[in-house]
Amino acid sequence: MTDRFVVIGAGTMGLGIAYVAAGAGFRVDLVEVDAGRASAAEAALRRLWDAAVARGKLTAADADASRARLTVGGDVAEVAEEPAVIVEAVPERLDLKRDVLAAAEARRPALLATNTSSIPISELSTGLRAPDRFLGLHFFNPVWAMALIEVVVGPATAPAAAEAAVTLAGRLGKDPIVVRDMPGFATSRLGVTLGLEAIRMVADGVASPADIDKAMVLGYRHPVGPLELTDLVGLDVRLDIARTLHRAYGDRFAPPPLLESMVAEGRLGKKTGHGFYRWEGGKRQ
Template sequence: MEMQRIGIVGAGQMGSGIAQVCALAGLDVTLNDVSEAALQRGIDRMTASLERMVSKDKLSAAEASAALMRIERCVEPGGLADCDFVIEGATENVRVKQAILRQLDAVLRPGAIIATNTSSVSITKLAATLDDPARFIGMHFFNPVPVMELVEVIRGIQTSDATFEATVALARRIGKTAIDVRNSSGFAVNRILVPMINEAIFVLHEGVASAEEIDAGMKLGANHPIGPLALADLIGLDTVLAIMDVLYGEFNDSKYRSAPLLKEMVAAGYLGRKTGRGFYTY
């Protein structure tokens, strides 16, 4: 399947990152969000990211400018009608994602593929929202998208082989390594990673060690490039909580219960880097 125009639903941290790597790979991008203000924030985020790459000699100023020129914006789902492949990158909320998928199903041509960037929600469940679930797939990117090389490609029970093959080809085209992951709550990486972060929050809450000591311990003792609490701030504590809640709901296993401190911080609006305060202050 020949792909040239990629649609991205959601201009937040993940959506703007996906748009950036697609544009840098020479693909035309239509970025969709609920308002012009949200779209502008996404463009501003991409501009800053590209400028950092130029300053580090990873990219020329001309290449950065050309990438931004490939990105169009729209606030209505109908603006995505000519896309060959659309990636939904909304919040980890099943109902929100299902509502978006119904809108996409109504405006996209029959051959277009629809992917979700969910980090935990069942692909099979989301696919059932569509009239043609065979064209639906999971494409889980990692944050920050321009830096992280991995994409988990997740088939629902309905996903066709052609959809899977086209998705892997797209991942390769934009410079990512795809791994084939079975549809299971949390998939592979987050099922391992997020409970580890949650346990680090328990350790902090119980006063076993400070945030700095926990992160230093995991970096120096387990060779992690970033500590689990700093990583939680980067991911977003609301996203960490959402994934833990999905894991607990799907497996009904107490090992997936969210740390009380995590819940309290999310309730307080201390979500990490995106709000300027999490386990650390930014």
Template sequence: MTRTVPENVGVVGGGRMGAGIAQIFATLGSTVTVAETGDQQAVLTRVSDGLGRAHERGKLGDADPANVLSRVSTVGAPDGLPSALDLVVEAVPESLDLKLGVLALVEKIVAPSTVIASNTSSISIAALGAALNDPSRLIGMHFFNPVPASTLVEVIRAPATDGGVVDRVRDWVSQLGKIDVLVNDSPGFATSRLGVCLGLEAIRMLEEGVADAESIDRAMELGYRHPMGPLRSTDLVGLDVRLAIAEHLTKTLGERFAPPALLREKVERGELGRKTGQGFFAWS
């Protein structure tokens, strides 16, 4: 297969994940358009800050952060995306109805050859494909936070996904300097299913007074060589995100994924992790 960089990429959703996805494709050389209904300047600021950090760590090579940033632009809604895109990545919050609406709108706008990907961390790609007239071009591209620094991209193949789409996406992942894990479509896939299972049990242990948060995390980091403990990882992902995934997995896979009361209480208090400054740990 001839290796070609996606020249034009669309990203729907300009939060932390969407901005990170925009950053890595712009760094690769793609022209990126981000659709964000909220503060568009905040999207560009997130990308700019991310490029600054990458430059400080020597991850941009000879590339000038300002030149990379010039390849990123924003529009106010998905219907403002250009039609001539090689790839669109949907990165809106983890809501089935929201994602179905976005994907249906994207399909009406982009060319028939455009690959449509969802960054969902738990929702079945086949279920999302119900929004499309041509679900064969839909695939899961589950990036991890922070996107620029993470090595893994979970590629999810639904029964209807075209084999050529799978090949193109895996090649793009490789060109991004990342490693893909190809999994068949199932709620939670491989990473969220395992990660949420461990995270929920750690929360239950904290709830039951087995140990404090620092000790639970340190046990996994030192005993099992996890680079980050399950509670700090939950803070990084976002307690609200983890709660939404757990609720979805409870509906689809059973009560073993039922969220602990402590998780619900912290989300209700607005203690969502690093993004709010407080989760299971305090973040400066």
């Protein structure tokens, strides 16, 4: 496997994947067509490396070496051909992902992956010339702290590609699980179930968001409650996933009206400063 790693999309997940890949020794191209988002991602990555040095997680020399391995660009067509892996990490919209994956495949990666958390690999592979090299690599937020990665094997994914993905996960410092290609896979299907029910509980006036979260943290030993997690993931992302699962499995995944109205109002969670909680300076208030 070569040492070139491409990430397409510089949102929360994309920049996290790029950060981890650069730290694992890959030369990383982070592709983002939106100049403002690209600039924000570069600033966020600088803060991550500075914070890691301040906490003693990295030496200054190691942080500088990781920075030097990362390049931010705006066009996947400008990425050099035949990288080891390309990971698509754009928003959860089927048409957008298909377009991005087609452009990525033209760069002839050894392994092509999507970071989707809910869309079936079989649907995303439509139109690809080499679907045997394509699979899901579902990372978790924050990428640098979460050990789990889902390797999602599509119906056309070759065994060698799945093996390469498991090997890649190890190099990135992740602990993989291998799952079949089903809507929501394993983690989103379970996690969204809990998150949607917690939102319905808020709408029903069962308890405050803070108390609902406290119940799961103290009663079930979850590291973070389902509503705070929804704020961290993004309410718009949760809504997209819920809609995908609703189409696949029926009304048990129907998006709660409260979730739809909050997204319509622009209350998307941490990234907008307001979701189920207020956020300032990246911290819950």
